[in-house]
Amino acid sequence: MKYNLEVDLSIKSSHSLILSRIKPRSKVLEFGPATGYMTRYIKEKLQCEIVCVEIDTEAAAKAEVYADKMIVSDINALSWKEDIDGLKFDYILFADVLEHLYNPGLVLATASEFLEEGGYVMTSIPNISHNSIILELMEGRFNYQQIGLLDNTHIRFFTRESVLKLLSDCDLEPVEWLTTMRRPNSTEFNQDYNKLPVPVRNFLKTRIDGEVYQFVTVSQKSTEPEANITRFQVEQYQNYLDKDYCQFYWAKDKRFSENNSQNITISDKSFSLYRFKIPEGAWNSLRFDPANTIVLGEIKNIRLICSNSIVKEISNEAITESVNTVILENNAVIRFVSLGDDPQLLFQDLSRYTKSGCVIEFEMKVEDNIATIIEECVNYIHHYVDLYNTQQEQTNQYRVELKEHKAKNNMQLKLLNEEIERLGAQNVQLDNELKSKIYDFEMEIGLLNNQLEDICKREEKLKKEINAITSSLSWKITAPLRRLFDYIGNRKTKE
Incomplete structure (x- = not known):
């Protein structure tokens, strides 16, 4: 009993889409009711007369409480048709059932024999071409799950074309084509478009039925069995997890x-x-x-x-x-x-x-709208390309001016270097002249030092000679005479 759900008509699920189209007090044949979550609504809310066919004994026991008649039987075996022989129904329901059958076409065609004139066959079938499956395949995986698109009890898989062919083979024509929608990241596979290259991502997002999780069909007996049955009302319902x-x-x-x-x-x-x-x-x-x-x-x-x-x-x-x-x-x-x-x-x-x-x-x-977004992004890019071009022109102008300034500065630098070289050469000449004069001065100073040394030596010799004279006996004896001469000399000066 893996499917034991609650019915919430505010959520546009495959079950709520089917239930919302059943008129009260109708006659309903439901295949695969599981524990009776839809059966209960049909009986208690819509007050319909309902017959169910369920293979699971335990589930059938729970759903039987809400059914007027419960047939515990393998749907594939077709033995259930003997239990409803002579009955006609306003609605025949296959809600998530056909994909579990070995020969869904035979079962659907057989069940349609019990359809009241003007009655409806309603089906909900998973979409094997959902983008999450494609993303899984691109990563090398096709792993069955407990529930969902790759439920491990699924035997048959369907796309839009194969659902249409199934209905056509059973002489059924859809009058409503409904879908439930889910993005890959809100499915059981939790896949993400963003890990794909942009062209691949955009292709998947825009491909038909890429985000269709289930096809829900409301069909009647075809009035033109050989016609191409594509005349029906199409409605797509976004899963509440996927709402923007x-x-x-x-x-x-x-x-x-x-x-x-x-x-x-x-x-x-x-x-x-x-x-x-x-x-x-x-x-x-x-x-x-x-x-x-x-x-x-x-x-x-x-x-x-x-x-x-x-x-x-x-x-x-x-x-x-x-x-x-x-x-x-x-x-x-x-x-x-x-x-x-x-x-x-x-x-x-x-x-x-x-x-x-x-x-x-x-x-x-x-x-x-992707087209509008792309157009706006292109305009934004063009705007910044224009800004870039304007800035590039300004940059090029700055480069020309900079080049001119650089050339001018290089010329000035060349002149300065030449002046430095001239002054350097002049400085060398002056340095050499200065060194020559210093050398001459040093030579002259050397000569003067020698002359001074000779004078000092003569002075020292004279001092010694004077000292010898003044220390001699004759100098002392002649002292009175020298004083007399000094006296006579002074008188002549005064006269």
């Missing part, structure tokens, strides 16, 4: 986690108001993920509403680009483009306002 949403995070020191975040489903492509309640705390890191896919977006009128109802306008400059995001323009409106499935914008530290809790709000619109 934005998410706001608050954290300390950029330690962001899902526990401290709030996400809001993205509205239509016009400006819408988004409000995020930030609880009390010293949050110094705020992050806004504007989408969970590639988008082109605009943000304006950012406001912070504090607990005391004071409204603070937040400048656009408070937001900076981060992972997978490029800000194209940051004026009155912040225009940005996300380059992956996890685009991020960072807010400046607003902890002085968020300590007691607050609400941050702003208006935002996003565009997820």
